[in-house]
Amino acid sequence: MTTTSQTPATTPAAAPDAPAPDGAGPEGAAPQKAPPPQEQAPLRTLLSYARPHRAVLFATLLLVLAASASGLVQPLVAQHVLEVLGDGGDVTNAVLLLGALVVIGAALTGMQSWWQQRTSERVVRQVRRDTVFRLVRLRVPELDSRPTGDLIARVTSDSTLLQNAATEGLVMVANGVLTIAGAAVLMGVVHLGLLGVTVGVLLSVALVMTYLLPRIRQAVTRAQESIGAVSASLERTLGAARTVKANGAEGRETEDAGRAIEGAYQAGLVGARYAAWVKILSGVSLQAAFLAVLGVGGALVAAGELGAPALIAFLLYVFYLASPIGSLVAGLGMLQQGLGAVGRIEEVKRMPIEEDVDAPPASAPPRPAVPPAVAFENVGFSYPGRGPALRDVSYTVTGGTQTALVGLSGAGKTTMFALLQRFHEPSSGRILIDGVDIATLPRAEVRRRIAYVEQDAPVMAGTLEDNLRYAATGASAEDIAEALRVTRLDTLVERLPDGLRTAVGNRGVTLSGGERQRLAIARALLRKPEVLLLDEATAQLDARNEHALREAVDQASLRCTVLLIAHRLSTVTEADQIVVMEHGRVRALGGHGALVESDALYRELAASQLLVGEEESGADDAADEEEGVAYGPVQV
Template sequence: MTSTATSTASSGAAATAPPDDRTAPTGGPPPAEPARHRVGLRSLLPYLRAYRAVLVTVAVLSLVETVGMLAQPLLVRAALERVGAEQGTGALVGVLLAALTAVALASGFRDYLLQRTAEGMVLTVRRTLVGTLLRLPVAEYDQRRTGDLLSRVGADTTLLRAVVTSGIFESVSSAALIVGSAVAMLLIDPTLFLVTAVALLVGVSTVVGLARRVRGASQEAQDRVGAMTSAVERAVTGVRTIRAAGAEEREARVVDADARAAHAAGLRMARIQAMINPATTTTLQLAFLAVLGVGGSRAASGAMSVGDIVAFLLFLFTLWSPLGRLLQAFTRLQSGLGALHRVEEVTRLPRESAENHADLATSGAGPAAPAIEFHEVGFGYTAGRPILDRVSFTVPRGTRTAVVGPSGAGKSTLLALLERFYDVHAGSIRVEGVDLRSWRRTALRARMGYVEQGAPVLAGTLRDNLLLAAPDASDEDMRRVLAQVNLAEVLTRDPLGLDAQVGEAGVLLSGGEAQRLALARTLLAAPPILLLDEATSALDSRNESTMKQAVDAASRDRTVLVVAHRLATVLDSDQIVVLDHGRVAAVGPHEELLHTSPLYRELASQQLLVAAADAEPAPPAAPGGTSAPSQPKRR
């Protein structure tokens, strides 16, 4: 069975792996942003490889459509010439209708295939992005806003749909039709073609210049939307705290400021796009007027026939529509590439290393080795600000060790290092005799059940939460572990039982119930090592006693390392590690520490566990600033 943390991360294992699987060790200062890279159409190729056969079919259908549309003006000209020569046109009309039908069928089927391909590509990108998010080093989440990451999965990936449907292939098919129409116009009358081409080039260059500005504007707009989503997510998830503090108006102003920034960025993009459509229309109208003027003059002089002018105009109309679509496609392509840049910015981040090397440990060094050993461990979340400094202590197998100390002493950081959310900067940690960095992360986390501070409960049912760490557990096992942590009544108050909803973040449960559910989830997985971070902080005295009994029962067959603020919950621990400013101040059982550790005696006095005046003075500290630790009792 895997631990909670492992199961959460592994829920994205089914996601399609990103195009290139980068990994990097975690820990230390937050990872630097990856070097900015130019995102282009080549960046889409890894996501489109699975659709090569479909895309070939799309290309063939586009060719059929192009040939059919180019044949229509020629057929019309031939029909006009036959009418002038008083010849029959029935066969030509039949061919023309066949061409119209072929174009309609090819176009419709092609568009369907493109839409299906675009939806498939968006699904692939989303799965890749979610798979990456679930595997990012924890340090990345420390410096990023959740709402912005969610925006990349939703809004940004949606924009990529237009890259396929009206971007790449619209551009290709439109370009083919434009080239074919231009060649036909050149063959009909080179002079008239030259006049038309000059008018078109002037307008097209203007539109392309405007369209290039859309990419940057689109990326800025999506960044602003991401910031706004983050602000909304913050306000919604903390709505109870915000209302209790009477801060609705202040939070609304924060969201409003981000919404206004997104609005302003959207307007900047809208202004650019608003100039593109008139420029495109004006360009095509100028070309049409040029053809009418110059073509009419040439027809009057006898240089062109009426059939040639009609065919030339039909080819201009044939070119008109794809040219407009091409310019719009270029604009959408720039917008989509801006969104792709934001997606790639995340998928190119280093991920928590997979460690697939064959020499990494999957089991311990044997029963003689201690369960956990910290040796001269040093660590800090940011450079120059150490949290732990030369921390050393041992947790023998089958014992319970508590870590206590003032807030900010680094207690929870010890458990984060054990779970390898971060890697140590100095020293080493050994689990069952093997260096932590030599373990596969999955194997390591499978041997440790972790109940983190805050007792996170996932939206869904009681069953969903319990099966997170033990997906094969039976209903009987789940009921047993719920009773073990005094949660049996939760099953009886809802007729759905194990399928009762717990609400978003466990809102339908009390704080104590949520914390006990988190412990039950971990106990159900039955790992040999339990890591408990303030596991009873949200409980009343009655449930705290029940929880303590549950932990006592679970401790009989496993090793327990518990971080505690309330000393009353850990008095009977085999050993207590006193942490102060990132260093081990003392190690020993409760009674001994009362006499050997001034800090522990102070903590006990503050919590009314001992009268300060009754405590004996502490003997001189052992060399190195710590009291000599006593040997923990074997359980």
């Protein structure tokens, strides 16, 4: 019997009636947002993970019950053997039956174990698929506010706990309950009085367990949170290994991770303590039941009210209860652990995701004949818990031109790039590409039209070719060769024994800073974008490669609109337009020469980089002082 895994409910293919992207809808209509999933009871949520596999789980339960039934019959057969032996009869058939029951029970248990484990793996596979699907689509603010390692732990360790609870735990609880009920019926057949003694002992212990089991769940939740903190600490340390080593911070980082490990250890101890008490009580309950039955049953046998074979059969049932009670206790423990993990996994489902990033490539409209214009109209934006990053920003970039954004650090330049790609949404105003408000477009469409070279030029683990084709999987060999030539990576590739198949290491560690930057630029050019965003693209390039890149940008601007952020003004003096930013506002617009003449901040930036003469700068500064304009220290 098999069962098929379901497609994540959040995928576009599985949800044709999925809510429209934020901001989508008829022009002038209020943006429609998908309501967040409602939080439901953890046990109900846990059962929902098992529901798609209920047929196999039910069949598994039947096998377990069949195996348990074979065990339940064995004491009755044993009683019959003893009675026949007492009468001097032949017990051959009864012994053969007893042996057959043992073999059948073992075979059924093995088959049940295989089905159960297979279903368990299918459950965790689907849980991990669904969780990964959402994690890679989380909105940027959500990713910025949460440790990466903690999110990864939800896919790894938390899903494993849920896996055990949603399959094995449920089957064990059901098997334990049903088998105990069946044993109780047969024990009642043997002797109702002794059954009452047994139930009384077991119930008193069960009341104590109702206090202990929820504590296990709480301890597991704390332990999983601590494990997430360990993962987050390691992710931070290993992701900046050279910085850690260069600053001799191994000890501090080890201590930070050690504190998280200690938290997981302490929470694990609490859970282990409660689990130990549960095992002790379950064992004590059986021993107490055995002693009570032995005492009362022995008195009944002595009084002639109960036969010795019946007492032996009842005692065998008491011993037999050890297995279903152990199954029930272990299953309840797994359920408590799974319920602790469910909360953390379900929290991912309540995190907002970008629902509109999976548009199929075939649906993309044809490339426009001319590069699009980009316009900011009264755009404002604030990061959570901070003051405004942008204030009433307005300017227009003509299609097929170069516009440079300059200003002091923290002026809001990179924030504008983030808004343009819909990593964040403006608090006010609009951003338009080719006259269309990007808030009305799916994020997939907005990002298809834009290529972005980040300031730190991240490189993915893999080969040079993997990185080049990362955003342009269908790029031809001629396109790749051209991108390498333009960014002057062709000489590097020619020197490497494996050429484009050379591994770049984790985060591109085998490449220099300039090589990583040029690789990121080549990757962006291969996309043949309509809009090209360059954030400090020449920061780590020498003068020769900087000049080559400027030529490449000039060529790119013939077929796309270019916006670039630069602190080195030498790279933007020939830009068609320069936007001077200060404190989140547009301070001035114009060309290099005009801004040197008209804007004191730009003039000071240019003078600090020797792009204007000392006399011009000094005369202008004197004029500023006469006008009462004062500028603080400039950080470029």
